[in-house]
Amino acid sequence: MGNDTSRSRRKFLQQIGATGLALGASPLSSLAAKAKTEERILRYERKITANDKVRVGVIGYGVQGHFDLNSALKVPGVELAGICDLYTGRLENAKELHGKDLFTTVNYKDLLDRKDIDAVLICTTDVWHARIALDALAKGKHVYCEKPMVYKISEGQPVVDAAKKSGKVFQVGSQRVSSIGYAKAKELLAAGEIGKLNMVNAVYDRQSSIGAWEYTIPKDASALTTFLYKFIEATEKMAFDAKKFFWWRAFKEVGTGVAGDLFIHLLSGTHFITNSKGPETIFSTGQFSYWKDGRNLPDVMSGVMQYPDSKEHNAFQLTLQVNFISGTGGHEVIRLVGSEGVIEVNGNNITVKHSLMPEAPGFGGYDSLFTFSKSMQDEMQKEFDAKWTPEQKKRKTKEDIIFKVPEGYSDHVDHFTNFFDAIRTGKAVVEDAEFGFRAAAPALACNESYLSKKIMTWDPIAMKMK
Template sequence: MKNHNQASRRRFLQQIGATSLVAASSPLSSLAARAKAEERILHYEKPISPNDTIRLGVIGYGVQGHFDLNTALKVPGVELAGICDLYTGRLENAKEQYGTELYTTRNYKELLDRKDIDAVIIATHDVWHARITLEALAKGKHVYCEKPMVYKISEGYPVIAAAKKAGKVLQVGSQRVSSIGYAKAKELLAAGEIGKLNMVNAVYDRQSSIGAWEYTIPKDANAQTTDWERFISVTATKMPFDAKKFFWWRAFKEVGTGVAGDLFIHLLSGTHFITNSKGPQSIYSTGQFSYWKDGRNLPDVMSGVMQYPDSPEHAAFQLTLQVNFISGTGGQEVIRLVGSEGVIDVVGNNISVRHSLMPEAPGFGGYDSVFTFSKAMQEEMRQEYDAKWTPEQRKRPVKEDIVFKAPDGYSDHLDHFTNFFDAIRMDKPVVEDAQFGFRAAAPALSCNASFLSKKIVQWDPVNMKLKV
């Protein structure tokens, strides 16, 4: 098996070296960069000593909890130590998957009290993220918290302070920021490949009931099987049992953060990573209930417009955000960075760059006012233009496009968890710490605030504070 894994990794590296690049600017084309990729991929061929084993607990074992745990356990030296969930059926499912001896509980505090747990995945409803994160850090656990890091902007400051005080690793779960494709886009932008950035168009559309969060609700769902009273103990108001609020929770503002917290956050995290941005200064969002009229109180179609200021990290640019849950495209995810000389399209982990450069000479003739002048004036100005600008100066310069494709089988989710566990073992910084996570969460949550208030939200991206 070991030899098979080594051969697979070697093939993966060969794929990286042979990745389609219609330019000699690949971040993986140099020997140094290739060595870095090799170090990342082959790192875990080294034996993991018992002292380096990381015992993992999972709090919230729904859809994302399952995906996160499955990926985390692919990193060698990681062991499952316990699972917490409020719904009894998911605890039964956990024991069916990992054995009857697995420790399970409906009380996350009991899991955090266990001395044999080093790190936890927090994949609960959004409304619980900050509270459990604070308690996990206080108990000395490393934390992988799903996005958005917080449910309310006010929760961000204590989480940042607690992470700093605890000296433990806190990584937020927007896995795309660990993508080799995003790293490529970041390099190309910084190299000036598309000139000066001025706009980003980011879209995350879906077209399915599951994509719109209408997850299957189990037949035994009730206040007892979901521990409803514990579930709503953290909410602002008490609510009677509602299976939709428990299982379709993203659609309800009482416990979730809607498309802004689920999908805008991915687009914001990716944009911030690629541009090195600290965030926008003004935020406006609008939405509508277009198709999934199932009792939800957060929109199924939503757009946002954000203005990013001129900063040491980047020139001023405008960001547009879009989520459409009944999109006739069938669904799409793309971050398009528009510059003065071209466009970078980030689609999943793949990158394409198309160039469009302005000619050196200004325009003259065609769809222009010159034909409205007298014939004498037209001729005089034409002669002056021809004398000043050569035919070459009037042509648009041509620059080869670039295509970067991640190798088959590549997983940014696995890279994100690898980064998390590397940070624990080697005391390394993570790519998405509490500050990064908050700088993405705050603008996303502000989109909900803007939609509900119908007002523009002003934000201080440097000091991470709302402007009154």
């Protein structure tokens, strides 16, 4: 194969510098119009420094608690000061991983009382989020709260108010909003790369027992080893059920199902990219398709939301989908559809595809023209050809582009970096309590719509159900 042929087939990789979410830097979207490139790498050159030490306590050391702590400790200057969990086996695991002298407890208030803890990571079951967040803010702690920020819509405004009053940093844990890929999608949409937005299709499918929350339950699980009395303190009294403790997302008594776990990622991402404050109408439906294991929240669920015309964006419709037994093998995508193309957000990578209409209107082909008399067809064809040039009749073309984050990039670490930077410098976080509530409320309304079989109406400005 000749060099020229080889070069013509080789993808051109244009390195683009980006630092965090600094969208005010040189506009990357302008390069899309100037250079015809097939694939571009978003180079990440963020420097992380530790100006001050921040000591954290973890409340809830399950799957997400482990992931969150691991990411937090990758940020320089962050130290672990204590862990709370209700299962004794996880407290043993904490000491095995972080040293036998680590402070552990089954009472989260013990962590809040410690003077050497600056911030807490709330990684508990959903039903505990609001209560612990309010207690932590009252104790003067900075708060990183896993999504959904609240278990009930009624809990949202009190948390928003408390966060503002406290003067402390409050960040919700939907890490994609800190992604350089999402920042790029936001920039491309604002630059008009796909014309006017009119629809968003968002999917988060899985196909595995772990993906469907059937986590391994320890052999010693009991009311004693899980401190059941504390687990159910925020709920109605219930008998011990190992599934409700270890598979809690699947049960409405303590969790919020696919809506609170995965719809909310899609909502957070959509709101960040579009600058939206939220939808006005919400409808959801679901079914128990495969994981019939005692859960009382669906394993297949869809939602439809209508977003109003606003100063931030044109009116658009959002469709949401989670399928826990998807023959696709599972995937996550947010597809932003505009009048001139599509932005597909796959994880942190972005694909931009264009489809532009010709300037001239449709005429001929699959049209009623051929049903007219021959003389009428000829007369109208002559008039059409006189009005529109051959160039105006053609569809315009525009290069499709793929933007990829560098290998090894972690939006999760970025999200925690933003949290600790805010603690150290006082800068605002992207996903504060208000943003978190604006994402949580529509997700939780999906559960209410599913259970009541009604269309829910939401005021995205006042953040209240109508």
